[in-house]
Amino acid sequence: MINKCFLVLLIITGMWLRLPVLGSELSDFDFADTVRIHQSIELSYRFYEDFNNDSSLFYAADALVLSKQLFHLKSVESDEQLFSRISALTAESYVLYARAKTEVDIQAAEDTLMSGLNLLRESNISEKAIIYSALGSIYERKGQNDKALRFSKKALELYKTSGDNKSYLHQLINVGLVLRVKGNYGESLEYLMESLKTGRQANDSTAIVESLLAMGFVYAFVEKWDDALKSQQQALAIYQQADDQWGIARIHNDMGVTYELAGKLDSSMVHHQAALAIRLKFNDNYNTFASYLYIGDILAKQGNIYEAIEYYEMGLPYGNQIGYKIAVVDANLRLGDYYLQLSEINNSMEKYEIALQKSREIGDLTGESRANMGLAGIAIINGEYAKANEMLKLAEKTVPKSNLQIRKVIYKEIAETYFKLGDHKNAYLNSLIFSEVKDSVQSAENISKITQLANIMEFENEMALKKESNEKIMAIKQAQINRERMTRNIFLAGMIIAVVLVFITFIRFIEKKKLSNKLNESLSNLRAAQTQLIQSEKMASLGELTAGIAHEIQNPLNFVNNFAEVSGELIDELNEELAMGTEASVQLAKEITKDIKQNLEKINHHGKRADAIVKGMLQHSRSSTGKKESTDINDLADEYLRLSYHGLRAKDKSFNADFKTEFDPDLPKINMIPQDIGRVLLNLINNAFYAVNEKWKQGTDGYKSTVSVATLMKDGHILIFVKTTAMASPKKSKTRFSSPSLPPNPPGRAQDWVCR
């Protein structure tokens, strides 16, 4: 009620200020205009929160038109302070307008924001940030998660530059959420932990709670139920401290969802009921509706259809009231299904009819086709096959192409109705389509299952790594804290005693020094242990290489030894011929010296070869200096190709593969850290060899396992190709080509990886 009065008041003052805005050109800056923009922005906010989208859009447009005009005024441009204020208002208007527009026309919302970006200047950093952030949410809604991530991260960067800490903090959470939607759970958790930490430092309880809750579902999605619940309970404690009932209900809701995902329906029910009780008390219609639906779902899962219906029916009035139409359609559809399960045909039909009508109103195609399917199901029960057939065809027309699950059922039922109608040809045709769609559904499900598993595994790996390094850091920190504490205590004691006796103070002083020395020593020991750990990790990877290197050195050394030996024999022979002194023997002697010279060249060549290998090995084992050196990519690739081949050969006796190189001779030298790039190449080539060897083991006739490495200079980029004759690797692994083994792949053509 108060809210409504406030709205009316705002509107009246707005009208009084200056009405005809649209169409009229402003000639000069008037303070009343900024007041009016403020009013319109405020109104747009309030209407949006009240689910009154049209009015929100209207006032946002008003604010936008006016602020854009002010933005271009000369008098505004020349006044720095004024300009920055107007810029902020303009950006806010853009975001509000886009937010309201998203509900009706998401493409238009995106275009608006893009034009906003073009309008703003280089100096409008924080304004650009909020627009990037808004674009991020639009792309997330459109399901373009990569784009959403890119824009959200851009916004984050700009907030950091502008020094707007609060927005930066909240944007951290946004990025974490986008990553979660993308399924990058590990990275998501990283951002959220950062926002939690920063939030705690800044004492920003909203940020703390949002981070905790977002983390809760990250944990839930990787099936770490305990961690999920722990985060949620921490958030609960904060809300309880502030006695924020709305928040408490929210946490109960989240915990209910977590328990439901974990399959603990009873616990889930307890929390959803608790959330519902609070929401009912505070007339929170929007969330009350959600709670009723959640409880209905759980009851249905527990097989308690009657009660599930009851809760759905109780929830629906709230849904109608707030106008959350998609959810209302869905609720009606489910009610239709439940009634049908109980064979209450009339009730079921009624619900489907409502769903059909409402879904048409809002253009919810999926809802419309599901309603038609429900009605068709009833017609089948009533034996009206022609009618059912017609409705199913209607459903087929409306269902989105991508919704394979529903299409599958539709084709199956169309086939059945044709069969009942005696039209065997059409029945057969539709059953064919059915089995085709069924296959697609299955493969889509498999892919999503595998992706989910891969995400979970990746998360586990990341966490394991982090835990290890965290423990090391913790140990060092603990030592520091201990030292500080000790030093402080000793110092205090020294002060007190100093008052009593200078003499004792002196002894204390020495003692303190000793202790602090000891502590310093243990700290440096700890640090040394840490560096050693890092070094030993590097040595492990060196060990893998050593076997390959040993063989690489053995061959040239054999040549050096053998050629030297043979040359010795040749010299003996030479002496014999010279002793004879005939013309023929001089001729022979000349030939022999030619051979000796050739041998010396060979010795030199193979000696250099061994030398290069040893140098390469030293380079690898040396701690990476991070220094860039001018490097020949061809040499580097060749060296690591050989190391990889011999390393694998030494490890696995059954390993067998051929390798080829096609190097572009005109590559310029590149400034890079050769060890680091070398390691990337090594992993890549190892994977390639691994893949061809796997294929070779399957024993296909005439199969040649070959790995070729090629380089190419193109448009100012150096491309490095690693080609295999093995199976194609799915696109996903492109970004993770350093992982030690590849996921199982479908057979396909040779695969190129390109690194730039």
Added chain:
Amino acid sequence: MRILIVDDEKDIQALFEQRFRKEIKNNELELAFAYSGEEALSYLTEKEQHAILILSDINMPGMSGLDLLAKIKQKYSQPPPMVMMITAYGDEENYNTAMKLGADDF
């Protein structure tokens, strides 16, 4: 007597030719070289049975020495050429496999 030497290192040819320079001059020995298992097989097919002794490396890209050994022993049974393996990987597993496949020396 003709010896076929199979190794992927090309310098091996110069080495053998010099080591056995006298024997070659006196026509006691005739050396032939192949740089891969595939090449060795095609040599054997063209000039059947000419090589009495085959020296082969095990560790070669493509067809390994052990593969080559198996193929030779399968194909040229009457009378088989002597096959000796030379390799840097003189471990037991390779030795046993080679002997099982009928290598005459290792």
